[in-house]
Amino acid sequence: MVDHLSSEPVQAELYDAFNSGVRDFGFYLPLVMSARSVLDVGCGTGELLRLARESGHTGRLCGLDPSEPMLEQARRKRTDAEWVLGDMGSVDWCREFDLVVMTGHAFQVFVEDEQLRESLAAIRSALTEDGRFAFETRNPLAREWEKWIPENAVEVVHECRRVRMAHKVESPVAGDRVSFTTTFTSPGWIRPLQSHSTLRFLDADSLASFLSEANLAIEEQFGDWDRQKLTDTSPEIITVARRA
Numbered sequence: 001m002v003d004h005l006s007s008e009p010v011q012a013e014l015y016d017a018f019n020s021g022v023r024d025f026g027f028y029l030p031l032v033m034s035a036r037s038v039l040d041v042g043c044g045t046g047e048l049l050r051l052a053r054e055s056g057h058t059g060r061l062c063g064l065d066p067s068e069p070m071l072e073q074a075r076r077k078r079t080d081a082e083w084v085l086g087d088m089g090s091v092d093w094c095r096e097f098d099l100v101v102m103t104g105h106a107f108q109v110f111v112e113d114e115q116l117r118e119s120l121a122a123i124r125s126a127l128t129e130d131g132r133f134a135f136e137t138r139n140p141l142a143r144e145w146e147k148w149i150p151e152n153a154v155e156v157v158h159e160c161r162r163v164r165m166a167h168k169v170e171s172p173v174a175g176d177r178v179s180f181t182t183t184f185t186s187p188g189w190i191r192p193l194q195s196h197s198t199l200r201f202l203d204a205d206s207l208a209s210f211l212s213e214a215n216l217a218i219e220e221q222f223g224d225w226d227r228q229k230l231t232d233t234s235p236e237i238i239t240v241a242r243r244a
């Protein structure tokens, strides 16, 4: 039986099991492999950088995340990458990275305008002169949060136990912010574990103005991982930007 006070360590331990087979690494890994120095902001359990090292990347790989339990998972995987605890407000990198990525919709954690502006400014500073910033955010027009209902819960087997993860969105949705709870249950636990999150769903125009204000120019934009054109019905807004 487990009786954790916080869901964070358990969520970090289960993260890879619930997110395996996500299609975004097919897009990001080639970008990472062709860059000498890479910063992964909101790196979580470090899966992308682990894959890069295992695929033969010999340059600098640095993962940044404010969650210690997530970084603990990353450190267990590789000791030959830098794992930094914090966010873009707590670091001071200047023209050091050829590529900055934010994967797994980590970009959507920037909920407040000021936080978004400061993070984009710090990301720009971290980029080398020719550096690229690649990230994705869910297209609000696709309204993916409408599928985040308990009926769509998913299950994995972790350490021989079934664990179920269910989302429930708080309604009404407030502007471009979606708040939701995630509940984990398992027959081996004495109680469910719950976390609360808010994500921002910026539309393409708002995203473009935040990037332009931060002196970042959009170089390429796609609507899905197969690099199809961004349209109103695209599930993703995938952006590669550079210093303007």
Ligand SMILES: C[S@@+](CC[C@H](N)C(=O)[O-])C[C@H]1O[C@@H](n2cnc3c(N)ncnc32)[C@H](O)[C@@H]1O
Binding pocket: 019, 041, 042, 043, 044, 045, 047, 064, 065, 066, 067, 070, 086, 087, 088, 102, 103, 104, 105, 106, 109
């Ligand atoms: C959905 S996970 C994505 C993890 C990983 N990038 C992936 O592709 O699987 C979002 C991550 O963003 C991190 N995060 C939360 N707030 C953040 C912030 N202000 N700056 C950077 N990362 C943050 C979380 O701790 C979490 O690890």
